[in-house]
Amino acid sequence: MLEIHNLSISFQRNRASFDRETLSVVSDISLSVQPGEIVALIGASGAGKSLVAHALLGLLPANATMSGEFIFKGKRLSPAGIQELRGREIALIPQSVTHLNPLTRVGKQVYRSARLSGRCADTAHTSCDRTFARYQLADTVKSMYPFQISRGMARRVLTATATAGNANLIIADEPTTGLDPEVSEQSLAHLKELATQGKGVVLITHDLENGVQIADTLVVLYEGMTVEITPARALEENDLIMHPYTRSLWQALPRNGFMSLPPTPSSSTLNRNGCLFAERCPQARPGCRQSAPSLRRVNHKLVRCNHVAG
Amino acid sequence: MKTSAIIHSFWLQKVGRLMLTLALVATLAFTLVNLSPVDPVTAYLGMDRMQIGQEQEQLIVARWGLDKGPVERFFLWTGNALKGDLGRSMIFNEPVTEVIAKRFLTSLNLMACAWLLSGIFGFVLGVLSGLYKNSLLDRCIRLYAYTVASTPSFWMGMVLLAIFSVQLGITPISGAYPPGTTSADATMWQHLHHLLLPAATLSVIGIAQIALHTREKMIDAMNSNYALFAMAQGDSRFGVAVHQALRNIALPAITLQFASLGELFGGSVLAEQVFSYPGLGKATVDAGIRGDVPLLLGITLFSAIFVFGGNTVADLLYTKLDPRITNRSEPL
Numbered sequence: 199m200l201e202i203h204n205l206s207i208s209f210q211r212n213r214a215s216f217d218r219e220t221l222s223v224v225s226d227i228s229l230s231v232q233p234g235e236i237v238a239l240i241g242a243s244g245a246g247k248s249l250v251a252h253a254l255l256g257l258l259p260a261n262a263t264m265s266g267e268f269i270f271k272g273k274r275l276s277p278a279g280i281q282e283l284r285g286r287e288i289a290l291i292p293q294s295v296t297h298l299n300p301l302t303r304v305g306k307q308v309y310r311s312a313r314l315s316g317r318c319a320d321t322a323h324t325s326c327d328r329t330f331a332r333y334q335l336a337d338t339v340k341s342m343y344p345f346q347i348s349r350g351m352a353r354r355v356l357t358a359t360a361t362a363g364n365a366n367l368i369i370a371d372e373p374t375t376g377l378d379p380e381v382s383e384q385s386l387a388h389l390k391e392l393a394t395q396g397k398g399v400v401l402i403t404h405d406l407e408n409g410v411q412i413a414d415t416l417v418v419l420y421e422g423m424t425v426e427i428t429p430a431r432a433l434e435e436n437d438l439i440m441h442p443y444t445r446s447l448w449q450a451l452p453r454n455g456f457m458s459l460p461p462t463p464s465s466s467t468l469n470r471n472g473c474l475f476a477e478r479c480p481q482a483r484p485g486c487r488q489s490a491p492s493l494r495r496v497n498h499k500l501v502r503c504n505h506v507a508g
Numbered sequence: 509m510k511t512s513a514i515i516h517s518f519w520l521q522k523v524g525r526l527m528l529t530l531a532l533v534a535t536l537a538f539t540l541v542n543l544s545p546v547d548p549v550t551a552y553l554g555m556d557r558m559q560i561g562q563e564q565e566q567l568i569v570a571r572w573g574l575d576k577g578p579v580e581r582f583f584l585w586t587g588n589a590l591k592g593d594l595g596r597s598m599i600f601n602e603p604v605t606e607v608i609a610k611r612f613l614t615s616l617n618l619m620a621c622a623w624l625l626s627g628i629f630g631f632v633l634g635v636l637s638g639l640y641k642n643s644l645l646d647r648c649i650r651l652y653a654y655t656v657a658s659t660p661s662f663w664m665g666m667v668l669l670a671i672f673s674v675q676l677g678i679t680p681i682s683g684a685y686p687p688g689t690t691s692a693d694a695t696m697w698q699h700l701h702h703l704l705l706p707a708a709t710l711s712v713i714g715i716a717q718i719a720l721h722t723r724e725k726m727i728d729a730m731n732s733n734y735a736l737f738a739m740a741q742g743d744s745r746f747g748v749a750v751h752q753a754l755r756n757i758a759l760p761a762i763t764l765q766f767a768s769l770g771e772l773f774g775g776s777v778l779a780e781q782v783f784s785y786p787g788l789g790k791a792t793v794d795a796g797i798r799g800d801v802p803l804l805l806g807i808t809l810f811s812a813i814f815v816f817g818g819n820t821v822a823d824l825l826y827t828k829l830d831p832r833i834t835n836r837s838e839p840l
Contacts, residue, residue: 255739255740257736257739257740284739284740284741284742285740285741285742285743286742289740289741290737290740290741292733292736292737292740294733296732296733296734297733297734297736297737298734298737299734299738299752299755299756300734300756300832301755301756301759301830301831301832302752302755310738310741310751311741314738314741314742314743314747315741315742343831343832345831345832359737359741360741363741363742
């Protein structure tokens with residue numbers, strides 16, 4: 199349904215009045231989402247996953263420049279053309295209740311979302327009611343303000359707001375952060391349900407566990423680059439042919455030994471000529487710091503590492 | 509029942525604060541007037557003082573109670589003030605309360621006009637400025653606001669007078685109605701005509717503060733999470749401004765506007781002086797210059813109540829308009 203090829207995002211930053219520097223924050227990210235598929239974008243904070251989401255929605259700040267190719271339902275879109283789709287074809291489930299207007303009643307916000315997706319007043323009301331019913335939100339919730347609802351309810355309201363327009367591609371930004379296990383489960387179950395209905399879902403998370411649990415495909419990001427694209431079940435099947443970074447994330451999970459890597463060097467001192475992960479990589483060799491690896495196909499995965507063999 | 513208890517304690521607290529404020533203001537004002545070098549008798553008689561004898565002067569002093577000590581006079585005045593008697597104005601030869609009531613009504617027209625104009629225009633300019641941040645429009649509005657914010661109101665009044673009354677001759681020079689008529693005779697149009705320049709002076713300056721404040725709030729609102737989410741739903745920047753941001757920034761703007769009544773009052777003192785507008789501000793200056801102590805103290809107390817009232821209205825509006833405060837006591 200959606201394909202992104204070679205997405206790069208950079209920022210212009212003013213150092214002095216006429217001196218500008220360009221910071222490249224996301225480079226060469228490619229991914230594709232099929233109907234009914236959940237693709238998890240996994241990475242630490244600062245890896246660029248939220249920027250990719252904002253790029254998908256055409257909501258990058260004004261000082262950002264974006265290059266790359268978007269193909270949505272077989273049609274090529276200019277990076278700016280993607281803006282036409284937001285709300286109608288692409289919807290965002292944001293992270294927290296702060297994304298709701300604090301002074302507007304919940305029901306009105308869901309209704310407005312339905313209206314913005316192009317519905318007329320009548321059908322917007324029906325689709326608003328339908329989403330409320332689907333997420334087991336009582337009618338009384340409609341007249342509540344965002345500060346009056348619980349966290350679990352907030353997740354459902356945000357999901358309802360995002361799906362009221364019946365978009366085909368859903369981007370979920372950190373759907374489990376700061377939630378207790380029960381609400382987290384429920385939140386992920388709702389995403390799974392959307393995928394079963396034939397919608398494409400992009401799940402943005404820093405928690406590999408989330409991805410393994412519900413995603414079909416994992417896209418692992420490191421310092422703004424895709425380091426690996428792999429089917430999610432490959433990890434559970436203990437298929438160890440993977441990028442050293444993915445493997446370190448996997449081994450850092452409590453159930454897999456809780457092993458962590460040395461901390462990230464600051465991105466300004468990062469050697470951009472070689473492999474970005476070389477500084478922290480347990481298997482780094484002298485050659486890794488000289489030439490940057492490109493994404494290559496190993497078995498049925500894409501891996502950005504010169505030393506992974508099939 | 510719980511809510512009514514909250515409301516009860518709110519008002520109790522407000523009244524307590526008002527009493528405390530008034531007591532402090534009264535004491536301070538009385539002390540200052542006592543320390544002032546202006547002698548009420550000289551100020552009252554002016555050049556005539558040369559022509560009256562020692563006995564007559566003693567008579568005036570005794571009649572005004574100036575022969576008593578300051579502490580005794582203070583308690584005498586406070587006792588009367590508590591009964592609602594603020595004494596007689598020397599220069600208007602009327603009870604102080606009546607002078608204030610009459611003068612305040614004249615000032616009210618002026619202040620209400622200036623307050624509404626500056627509130628509405630300031631808010632609109634602030635919204636536009638924040639929405640189109642760093643555009644040419646925003647730069648112009650900012651330049652205007654910064655310039656005007658650092659302009660004294662009496663100077664602005666004189667500039668407007670020089671342009672519109674002296675050069676162009678389209679507005680009257682002074683007063684609240686044409687000379688030779690009384691307030692009752694003058695038509696509404698004449699009243700408005702005379703109101704034009706003083707109100708413009710006050711609002712031209714009042715706009716700056718509210719516009720700059722609203723601009724900051726607007727920029728914050730447009731960068732907020734809820735604005736981002738609304739745009740992700742397909743709303744345009746303008747749609748977000750109207751449907752999401754406006755309500756959020758109107759609240760602090762309204763509060764600010766009510767809280768700025770003190771500045772408005774202070775500004776009107778200067779503006780009324782420039783335009784010889786017969787309002788409370790002009791009466792304040794006259795009372796000060798001519799040593800009309802009862803009137804001066806009366807106006808001081810009144811202005812304290814006025815400003816306090818403005819702040820209280822702001823508090824009340826906030827609790828009524830912001831659901832986060834209104835519904836705080838409701839269960840989940």
